Amino acid sequence: MPNPKPNFLSFYKLLCFLLLTDVALVASKSTIEPCSNSDSCNALLGYTLYTDLKVAEVASLFQVDPISVLTANAIDISYPDVENHILPSQLFVKIPILCSCVDGIRKSVSTHYKTRPQDTLSSIADSIYAGLVSADQIREANSIDDPSVLDVGQNLVVPLPCTCFNGTDNGLPAIYLSYVVKPVDTLAGIAASYSTTITDLMNVNAMGGTSITPGDILAVPLSACASNFPKYASDHGLIVPNGSYAITASHCVQCSCGPGSRNLYCMPASLAVSCSSMQCKSSNLMLGNVTVQQSSAGCNVTSCAYSGYANGTIITSLSSSLQPRCPGPQQFPPLVAPPTYVTRDSVFAPAPAPQSDGATTATVPKTSTVPSTGSLPGFPPAGAPFGSLSNASTLMNSAAALPAALMMYLLAKLISPLSL
Numbered sequence: 001m002p003n004p005k006p007n008f009l010s011f012y013k014l015l016c017f018l019l020l021t022d023v024a025l026v027a028s029k030s031t032i033e034p035c036s037n038s039d040s041c042n043a044l045l046g047y048t049l050y051t052d053l054k055v056a057e058v059a060s061l062f063q064v065d066p067i068s069v070l071t072a073n074a075i076d077i078s079y080p081d082v083e084n085h086i087l088p089s090q091l092f093v094k095i096p097i098l099c100s101c102v103d104g105i106r107k108s109v110s111t112h113y114k115t116r117p118q119d120t121l122s123s124i125a126d127s128i129y130a131g132l133v134s135a136d137q138i139r140e141a142n143s144i145d146d147p148s149v150l151d152v153g154q155n156l157v158v159p160l161p162c163t164c165f166n167g168t169d170n171g172l173p174a175i176y177l178s179y180v181v182k183p184v185d186t187l188a189g190i191a192a193s194y195s196t197t198i199t200d201l202m203n204v205n206a207m208g209g210t211s212i213t214p215g216d217i218l219a220v221p222l223s224a225c226a227s228n229f230p231k232y233a234s235d236h237g238l239i240v241p242n243g244s245y246a247i248t249a250s251h252c253v254q255c256s257c258g259p260g261s262r263n264l265y266c267m268p269a270s271l272a273v274s275c276s277s278m279q280c281k282s283s284n285l286m287l288g289n290v291t292v293q294q295s296s297a298g299c300n301v302t303s304c305a306y307s308g309y310a311n312g313t314i315i316t317s318l319s320s321s322l323q324p325r326c327p328g329p330q331q332f333p334p335l336v337a338p339p340t341y342v343t344r345d346s347v348f349a350p351a352p353a354p355q356s357d358g359a360t361t362a363t364v365p366k367t368s369t370v371p372s373t374g375s376l377p378g379f380p381p382a383g384a385p386f387g388s389l390s391n392a393s394t395l396m397n398s399a400a401a402l403p404a405a406l407m408m409y410l411l412a413k414l415i416s417p418l419s420l
């Protein structure tokens with residue numbers, strides 16, 4: 001399957017967007033996916049805690065459901081009072097968000113932040129949101145003329161980077177993580193952590209070389225299991241990365257991929273209380289039940305599967321199929337206790353995902369990589385290069401691969417002297 005190619009209409013919108021938003025050319029880059037339709041998708045943000053925070057506090061920073069943050073990181077939600085568990089500073093977690101299409105590009109705009117005393121746009125961008133947004137992006141999104149005057153209690157929109165790429169990577173289901181490059185990172189290291197390849201990361205992010213700069217935001221594809229729920233289901237399009245869980249149907253149903261399987265498997269959630277019936281019609285099977293019957297013709301597998309949540313009702317579907325072999329017992333991604341300290345090889349780093357075959361990676365870049373506006377690295381390393389024009393060389397290389405990227409590069413070049 002070909003990778004989605006950006007269409008020109010989207011690019012013109014994007015150009016207008018860039019023209020209107022005072023682009024400054026700095027070292028940090030983020031991957032932008034042009035879009036034209038108004039649908040949204042599931043995506044993940046890679047977030048590093050700037051201080052000790054309760055699970056509920058992390059969730060409220062992004063206005064997401066605390067239980068979905070826990071399940072996205074395969075943390076055991078049956079742990080007592082888990083939402084008030086304090087997560088340690090510098091812990092890396094994946095935050096599940098909804099990725100929309102705004103002004104022709106993919107981004108999340110559902111996050112708001114209420115300013116507190118001592119906040120500056122830079123501290124909000126670089127510390128609180130850990131480099132996922134830049135001070136300039138917050139300023140632009142909120143039309144702030146004088147960033148030195150922030151009223152306490154001001155409600156700011158915090159635009160956050162996300163990508164969808166049609167929920168696929170090399171033709172297989174994938175969900176994309178927006179990852180802020182840290183000073184210690186290498187492209188090879190990131191690829192290994194997330195069970196992908198350097199080639200794939202370069203294609204997805206339209207990179208011309210393997211060099212990355214702290215503060216760059218990469219789209220990292222995580223292998224996932226996709227749902228096939230009908231359009232009218234409120235969780236239509238649900239996609240779950242291998243190794244983690246998603247909670248849906250008002251906390252009644254949890255879904256995951258089992259190791260070795262690309263099928264989404266859903267069952268009653270451990271939290272399930274006051275849920276609509278989870279029994280399949282005209283059977284005694286409950287959601288997630290699978291029965292097998294060995295016969296001379298093969299294995300008759302009957303299962304009661306989850307098919308989405310609509311109008312407060314859990315839709316179930318009973319199906320039978322004859323398979324050559326009986327499936328083994330379903331295995332689930334292991335759950336971990338809520339972490340209390342940060343280890344170097346944190347369990348939170350990467351969700352295990354299949355090794356994608358580097359040989360099959362597509363050669364067409366999915367995106368253009370453009371400079372993000374005025375962002376500082378999330379973790380300012382001592383003496384790290386910042387604002388260096390020479391590091392735009394990676395842009396030049398990738399622009400050669402994609403004319404539209406070249407247009408944007410030139411545009412950025414053109415505009416930058418005005419705003420520097």
Ligand SMILES: *[C@@H]1O[C@H](CO)[C@@H](O)[C@H](O)[C@H]1NC(C)=O
Binds near residue numbers: 168
């Ligand atoms: C998007 O993915 C669906 C299947 O998930 C596929 O049928 C469709 O062709 C894809 N579209 C593009 C533009 O790749």
Ligand SMILES: *[C@@H]1O[C@H](CO)[C@@H](O)[C@H](O)[C@H]1NC(C)=O
Binds near residue numbers: 267285286287288
């Ligand atoms: C069916 O699923 C329910 C809920 O997960 C479980 O308690 C029960 O043991 C299962 N029954 C069979 C026959 O698998």
Ligand SMILES: *[C@@H]1O[C@H](CO)[C@@H](O)[C@H](O)[C@H]1NC(C)=O
Binds near residue numbers: 301302320321322
């Ligand atoms: C498989 O089993 C189910 C119930 O156990 C039955 O209704 C169905 O007819 C069987 N299918 C085949 C192909 O044997």
Ligand SMILES: *[C@@H]1O[C@H](CO)[C@@H](O)[C@H](O)[C@H]1NC(C)=O
Binds near residue numbers: 232310311
């Ligand atoms: C949901 O409820 C609304 C109004 O009650 C109804 O019009 C609609 O058909 C229902 N949708 C489904 C999928 O049942």
Ligand SMILES: *[C@@H]1O[C@H](CO)[C@@H](O)[C@H](O)[C@H]1NC(C)=O
Binds near residue numbers: 223243257258
């Ligand atoms: C999911 O991850 C496990 C490692 O935990 C791996 O063994 C398995 O192959 C992966 N499954 C898929 C479908 O990618």
Ligand SMILES: CC(=O)N[C@H]1CO[C@H](CO)[C@@H](O)[C@@H]1O
Binds near residue numbers: 213385
């Ligand atoms: C001048 C400058 O900052 N160059 C840096 C560009 O990025 C590469 C790798 O990301 C560094 O090695 C260079 O020092």
